[in-house]
Amino acid sequence: MNFLLPVILSSRRNRSRISFFFVALCAGVLATCNEGGNKATNVPATSESGPKEISKSPITSLAQEFTNPDKSPEEWRLKVEEIAAWAKKEPARVLDAVLALPDQPLKTALLGKVLASIASVDPELALGNIHHLPSESVFRVRTIYAAASKVAEADWERASAIIRERASSGDAPEMLASLYRESLERGWGESNAIFEKLPFGVARSGAITATVERIARDPAGTIRFIESLHSDELTGARSTFLLALEKDSKLVDELYLGLMDGTYSLPDEFERTVVETKFSALSSEPISKVLEVASGLKSQEQRNAAISAVVGALGRSNPSKVTDAWNQLQDLPNTPDLAFRLVSSWETNDPKAAITWASGTIEDPALRSRLLERVTKNWLRSDPESASSWVSENLGGADSDALANEVVSYLIMSGDFEDAKQWISAIGEKSMRDEAQARIDRLSKP
Numbered sequence: 001m002n003f004l005l006p007v008i009l010s011s012r013r014n015r016s017r018i019s020f021f022f023v024a025l026c027a028g029v030l031a032t033c034n035e036g037g038n039k040a041t042n043v044p045a046t047s048e049s050g051p052k053e054i055s056k057s058p059i060t061s062l063a064q065e066f067t068n069p070d071k072s073p074e075e076w077r078l079k080v081e082e083i084a085a086w087a088k089k090e091p092a093r094v095l096d097a098v099l100a101l102p103d104q105p106l107k108t109a110l111l112g113k114v115l116a117s118i119a120s121v122d123p124e125l126a127l128g129n130i131h132h133l134p135s136e137s138v139f140r141v142r143t144i145y146a147a148a149s150k151v152a153e154a155d156w157e158r159a160s161a162i163i164r165e166r167a168s169s170g171d172a173p174e175m176l177a178s179l180y181r182e183s184l185e186r187g188w189g190e191s192n193a194i195f196e197k198l199p200f201g202v203a204r205s206g207a208i209t210a211t212v213e214r215i216a217r218d219p220a221g222t223i224r225f226i227e228s229l230h231s232d233e234l235t236g237a238r239s240t241f242l243l244a245l246e247k248d249s250k251l252v253d254e255l256y257l258g259l260m261d262g263t264y265s266l267p268d269e270f271e272r273t274v275v276e277t278k279f280s281a282l283s284s285e286p287i288s289k290v291l292e293v294a295s296g297l298k299s300q301e302q303r304n305a306a307i308s309a310v311v312g313a314l315g316r317s318n319p320s321k322v323t324d325a326w327n328q329l330q331d332l333p334n335t336p337d338l339a340f341r342l343v344s345s346w347e348t349n350d351p352k353a354a355i356t357w358a359s360g361t362i363e364d365p366a367l368r369s370r371l372l373e374r375v376t377k378n379w380l381r382s383d384p385e386s387a388s389s390w391v392s393e394n395l396g397g398a399d400s401d402a403l404a405n406e407v408v409s410y411l412i413m414s415g416d417f418e419d420a421k422q423w424i425s426a427i428g429e430k431s432m433r434d435e436a437q438a439r440i441d442r443l444s445k446p
Contacts, residue, residue, distance in 0.1 A: 058082045066101050076106070084113040091118040091125055099132065112139020116146050123147035127162065177203035181210045192225075205236060212240040216251045223264055238269055245277045252277050260298070268301075275302050276309035283313030287325040304337065311338050312345040322346070326361060336367055343371050351379040352390055359399050369402045376406040384410065392426075401429050408436045417444045 058079065065071065065079065087094040098114050101107045112133055119126035127147050133140040144162065152159035180194045198204040208229065215222040226237055245252050256278045258264035259271055266274070275297065282290050287310070294306040307329065314322055322342065329338055339362060346354040354375045362368040379387040388410075391403045404426040411420035417440050424440075427433040 058086050062097050063101065066106070080110050080113055083110065084117040087114045087117040088121050091122045094118075095125065095129060099129075108133065108137070109139070112137060112142070115139065116142040119143045119146035120150050123150045123162070177207045180207045184211065184214060192228075205233075208233060208237050209240050212237050213244060215241065215244050216248050219251070219254060219258070219264070223266060226266065226270060234267060234269065238273060241270060242273055242277070245273065249281070252281075260296075271302065272305045275305045279306040279309040280313045283310050287321075287328050291328065304332075307332065308338055308341045311342045314342070314345075322357060323361060339367060339371060340374070343375055347375045347378055351375050351387070355403075359397065368399065372399050372402045373406055376403055377410070380406065380410040395426055401427050401432055405432055405436065412436070412439055412443060 062083070071079070083094060083098070094114055095118060098107070098111050101110075115126045115129060115133065116139055123146070126143050130140055130143055133143070148159040148162045151162060176194055176198055180191050180198065184191050195204075195207060198207055211225050212222060226234075226241070229237060245255075252274065255264060255266075255274045259266065259274060279290065279294070282293065290307065290310045294303045297303045297306060311325065311329065314325055326342070329335070332338065339358070343354050343358060346357070355372060358368055358371040358375065362371060376387065376391065388407050391407055394400075395404060404423060408420050408423045408427065411417070411423060420436070420440055424433055424436050427436065
């Protein structure tokens, strides 16, 4: 069973280490051993007619050949592959012969190939001699993988233990992350123990993503996993969680019902995500029905999140229903939040309609002013020409000062002080006009 993927070879860090290690050999011998010819670790070199048959032990003259300076890199590659293949037939004898060779870089490469080959037939022998390889060696990693793969044919738990015992978190976090993802298919007990050894970083983040992505397959297990995460890991996990919900309406329904009846418990941000996703699908329903369903939620925070999600969806997909919905929502305790959610979902597609609606619908002057400032500011950032042109054409209303002041602020921040001075005259309120002029005077000084 060869289920363990050698992802270490794809990690930038280990590739750089391997490259440095290979440079130590003259004429690229070691690089050729690792990269040339047949790239499978535990098979001999191949020819057009298939794998080379070996009838005589290649270690008989190993000591003499090892010191032969006339061998070419290709000859050494074939020799190394031949010895590694023979190691499956006589693991102890081949290993002793290799260990008896004088120390030099080629010996490390040869030993690595031999141990990885032996691990596939005698994992305990290979692991018992792995200390002869540098901890950062790719061959060390291959040997651990091969040994664990062999052991896993009969004992997955022991295979998992091999990885956890032999690979420290500092040596090969990518390897642990690979094993963790594989172990998700085989039981939560082992995978949790492996995850705990993963250091903070890319490998651990990838493991979190892989876990949350499978929530539809194991909601209860994934929720337990989410609850175990550190607070600073929840943001990334929530992004993956949201993507999973958006792809699977049945999952949304299951989690929503589980939260309602107490089967599931999630961190607040995740609960709100479930509620918002569930209620976004109700935007086509009458707002009275939405309010009725939301009234059954267990907390005011959840009710606010539910109604906010529906309002946001209305702004994006059905703006014609916005005014009717607002008439039934404006007496709720979170009216300002709902107004901002509505406008923020509307302004991207139609900022003019969002400004017109807020100006003509919101009675609270302070709230209306904040909404108009927000929409105008964002519109100026995305399309300043269209925004300033529309504001110029619609001056004279009750909210003209707020709109013109946003244009002035944008021009000041852009360093366009001359145009800002011209726009100041469109502001009717003296205190607002004087404040804008003071900002220009202060920021335009050399």
